[in-house]
Amino acid sequence: MKVSEIIEKLDLKVYSGQKGLDREISGGYVSDLLSDVMGNAREGEVWITLQVHHNVMAIASLKDLAAVILVNNLEPQENTVRHSDDENIPVLGTNLSTFEIAGKLYQLFNQ
Amino acid sequence: MKLLFTIQGGDFTRAGHPSSEVKKVLKQLDIDGKTIKNIVIALYEAEVNVVAHAWKGTVSVEIEENKITIWVSDEGPGIADIELAMQAGYSTASKEVREMGFGAGMGLPNMKKNTDELHIESEVGIGTKVKMVNYFS
Numbered sequence: 001m002k003v004s005e006i007i008e009k010l011d012l013k014v015y016s017g018q019k020g021l022d023r024e025i026s027g028g029y030v031s032d033l034l035s036d037v038m039g040n041a042r043e044g045e046v047w048i049t050l051q052v053h054h055n056v057m058a059i060a061s062l063k064d065l066a067a068v069i070l071v072n073n074l075e076p077q078e079n080t081v082r083h084s085d086d087e088n089i090p091v092l093g094t095n096l097s098t099f100e101i102a103g104k105l106y107q108l109f110n111q
Numbered sequence: 112m113k114l115l116f117t118i119q120g121g122d123f124t125r126a127g128h129p130s131s132e133v134k135k136v137l138k139q140l141d142i143d144g145k146t147i148k149n150i151v152i153a154l155y156e157a158e159v160n161v162v163a164h165a166w167k168g169t170v171s172v173e174i175e176e177n178k179i180t181i182w183v184s185d186e187g188p189g190i191a192d193i194e195l196a197m198q199a200g201y202s203t204a205s206k207e208v209r210e211m212g213f214g215a216g217m218g219l220p221n222m223k224k225n226t227d228e229l230h231i232e233s234e235v236g237i238g239t240k241v242k243m244v245n246y247f248s
Contacts, residue, residue: 032212033212033217034211034212034213034215035156035159035215035221036215036217038152038155038156038221039152039217039224039225049212051211051212053123053211054124055123055126055127055211055212055213058126058127058130058131059127059155061127061131062127062130062131062151062155063151079124
């Protein structure tokens with residue numbers, strides 16, 4: 001499944017990193033603790049979080065994540081957007097809570 | 112091959128820069144993906160520790176044929192009890208740092224888990240020196 005497909009199916013907003021919409025997704029990871037993501041997320045996963053600052057992109061890039069989904073209508077900070085565009089890793093958004101969007105993504109993956 | 116970076120305490124905007132550069136170099140050298148992932152995790156955590164706790168620091172990297180050695184040295188408050196600091200969940204990070212999602216007490220355990228050798232020397236009020244070694248498979 002590609003990033004563009006989950007955008008369509010989960011009605012996600014695209015904030016940045018449009019060039020990365022073709023990235024292939026291997027799964028998802030949910031955490032707001034950066035060291036947890038650093039230690040345990042795997043390449044190609046979509047990261048669901050409420051953190052909006054620039055270090056989110058540093059981690060997404062170091063871990064080769066497919067995309068980041070910000071929950072609860074949160075918006076990325078300006079330097080997060082810039083870094084996302086540089087790395088071609090999309091930052092996406094939803095008005096849903098972490099619980100709801102994680103549940104929907106999980107369902108998509110296990111259809 | 113040797114690489115040298117400086118880190119400014121408190122400057123989270125630059126955290127991850129040395130790890131990102133080291134990752135690029137190791138990819139060019141065709142080091143296996145798993146080893147690169149381990150090194151990047153350990154180095155990123157070490158960088159964040161300097162940014163979150165110390166005043167300033169350096170990252171010095173030496174890449175040899177069979178291994179990579181990374182020294183992260185800082186001028187900072189030091190670690191009073193290294194054994195305690197190594198325990199998962201133990202943290203002295205500030206409220207601001209925790210709100211950013213750091214300071215969960217996972218950094219040093221992550222470094223231990225992802226290196227073949229980890230040595231920490233610290234003097235309270237002076238600073239901390241971390242040496243990490245990973246062997247290439």
